[in-house]
Amino acid sequence: MTQTPDASRFAHVTDWVFDLDNTLYPHHTNLFSQIDVRMTAYVSELLTLSREDARALQKELYREHGTTLNGLMKRYGIDPDDFLMKVHDIDYSWLVPDPVLGAAIHQLPGRRFIFTNGDRTHAERAARQLGILDHFDDIFDIVAADLTPKPSHATYEKFTTLHSVIGTNAVMFEDIARNLAVPKKMGMTTVLVVPNNFEPTFSEIWESDPDHEDDVDYVTDDLAGFLGRIVADR
The missing domain is CATH 3.40.50.1000 (HAD superfamily/HAD-like)
Incomplete structure (x- = not known):
């Protein structure tokens, strides 16, 4: 295509x-999926939500604010450095x-x-x-x-x-x-x-x-x- x-x-x-x-x-490496999972876990731990509720909120923040990080900062005043460090702690060998x-x-x-x-x-x-x-x-x-x-x-x-x-x-x-x-x-x-x-x-x-x-x-x-x-x- x-x-x-x-x-x-x-x-x-x-x-x-x-x-x-x-x-x-490329998308098929699934590297970003690792980040996505870590963002859900971050939201879940931050707000004591189930994984399903945390993921729904994560996607809502993404749609409304451009990134999950931006939404979390605006709604909950999180530390962006802490967020970026945790969600990017992934395995790059998939690339x-x-x-x-x-x-x-x-x-x-x-x-x-x-x-x-x-x-x-x-x-x-x-x-x-x-x-x-x-x-x-x-x-x-x-x-x-x-x-x-x-x-x-x-x-x-x-x-x-x-x-x-x-x-x-x-x-x-x-x-x-x-x-x-x-x-x-x-x-x-x-x-x-x-x-x-x-x-x-x-x-x-x-x-x-x-x-x-x-x-x-x-x-x-x-x-x-x-x-x-x-x-x-x-």
């Missing part, structure tokens, strides 16, 4: 911006090094960034396990965003201002369509990354959102292949 990139749409790109979870590594993806990212002309709602430590561990960490110029994490997650417009403004990114010269890769709305308004080319062999019935991690179809320029279930074609056509 990969659309062939039009070389002319990427010829001007000088800044390549990538989400991390379920984007730079398989991806030399093909690494080579494609390395060949992209210009700067390359990881832009994540997770924290820097998580991003570094995941990217290092994939073998791609050294190919990035910087990581913009939830702490750099003052704990305000995508899709907040202010968070994208912080990122573009910090790194002097001009939207019309950038492309954003994301697995959640609504997180591409602001980049699209900024003039970025947008690419939605979906699970391999994506089925329309799947909606737990990848969030199909008809309201944001116009914010997506390309869809791919093979990020390495998509980038490889861009590099080959330049």
